[in-house]
Amino acid sequence: MAPFSGILVAMVTPFADDESVSYERTKNLIDYLLAAKPAGLFILGTNGEAYTMTEDEKYDFAKYVIDYVAGRAKIIVGTGLNSTRETIAFSQRIATLHPDALSLVAPSFVAPSQAELVAHYQAVADAVPVPCVLYNMPGKTGINIEPASLKVLSQHPNIIGIKDSSGDWHNFDGYLKNRNSDDFTVIMGSDGRILESLQHGGNAAIAGTGNLLVANVVKLYDAFQAGDLEAAKRYQDNIQPLRTVLHEATTPVSLKAAVTASGVNVGPARRPALMPAPDSQLAKDIAKTVADYKQQGVI
Template sequence: MTDVSGIIVAMVTPLADDQKISYSRTDKLIDKLLTYNINGIFILGTNGEAYSLTEDEKFSFAKHVIEYVNHRTQIFVGTGLNSTSETIDFSQRIATLNPDALSVVTPYFVPPTQEELINHFEKLANSVNVPIILYNMPGKTGVNIDPETVAELSKNSNIVGVKDSSGSIDNMRGYLKLRANKDFGVLSGSDSKILALLEAGGDGAIAATANLLTQNDVDIYEYYQNGNLKMAEECQHRIEPLRKVLHTRTTPSALKATVTASGINVGPAKDPVMMPNSDELEDIDRMISYYRTNNII
């Protein structure tokens, strides 16, 4: 049974210098992540640059990651596309790889109504034999999955959770209040809200900052679960220097640069996204030095 809780890493997709997926770099990043007590790896999301990869590239990458991890942690795969039919087709294709769950972003560009979202996700959930995690990212898609919509979708036994990247703790509280059962996981996709969601009764996070601050992000969850709110708050605060850097460039340019600066080369971002310039790289190096000096990485 899929466990929708704890810290799940929203992993970047390592590329070679020629912009093609690098499986050797991918393995090195996975090896690093698996040394920590994470509860899963989410691939092919926003920070995984799924929007810039072909379906064949995404399938090959998912196959490699699932086989390489070999059940050492859960693997969630992003399969959301812009129409219901293509989302079903691609999700069924990925389902043949037996991931632990599919993370499915809402359709975008022409924002669907809440009724249309329910129809979209219900058709998908009834078409695949892999659990579905809803992915709410209104800042990119132009549509919010409202709490009442999640309440309805959470009644479907194959829809097991939601990742909320709205940045709105009120929206997340709405999910918690209206979800059909407490086995339906509510995860923060906004790393600044990990602790706030846990305090509201949430279940964890799918965190991009965990590519670099893996132990720190796990500590937020574990300290909170163990009742040590002071240390959980301190670990939550430690994310801010990284978040400040991440906001200086187009996603996931700065994140990839920070992971590479830490010693795990994940290559460039996919064109047209450009990597940080020399001045920005100096700021990243100073941030990495700060984290190392304080034994955070």
């Protein structure tokens, strides 16, 4: 059985108004998310703004989340950095907190060859005592983890899965076909494709929209598992209005604004990303989306 299944929320990192990490806001967000019983939380990823945080901030945040969740859900922590050496060092540091897995995004800017990428991941997986989940996001990193590379990497005993945010079915289906065994988890990272990915044979989804729509996304997975495709399709369709406003601004500006508008204050995104002005069209679109969700009972 795959080590991860179901819905994991790609959790935002709540900041105070001065952009420092807010643990009070983090506690409130975790309480909101865990009430819907997702399979887990994925922290310090793209929606978590890890790229704006120092390593000490990331360590302290991961420690707080792991301690506060206390086994109530699985925790995957993003530790991928741009060099193999620094990724190993930071991953070893986070491993002392005993998360359920580490997420390793491909090095960005460097644009390594596939052979270099395979060697990078093997070196990190060799060096840490915590299972590793690869994170494919070529739109941000500039490098795609090819299915042929996944065929090699899935044979490593400490590499247990891959999150695919490429939006490319050739990749996703190639991962399913080339994984070493059915115990290797293939996770959808594109929220608009969760249901279809499950129909393709995927095991799980890591959903940024789950910060607001956690109950809806969990119900989507549960409906699919129960064979109720009509309900699953309805829950999938519910995600689209939020995705529309997410695409109107820099990640995760609209997402954070929507969650805060719903009543769970997660603070601003870190600059250079700018939150919408109160009288802007984006702010109005977000407010309407959240109000519609509340009226429909989605949140």
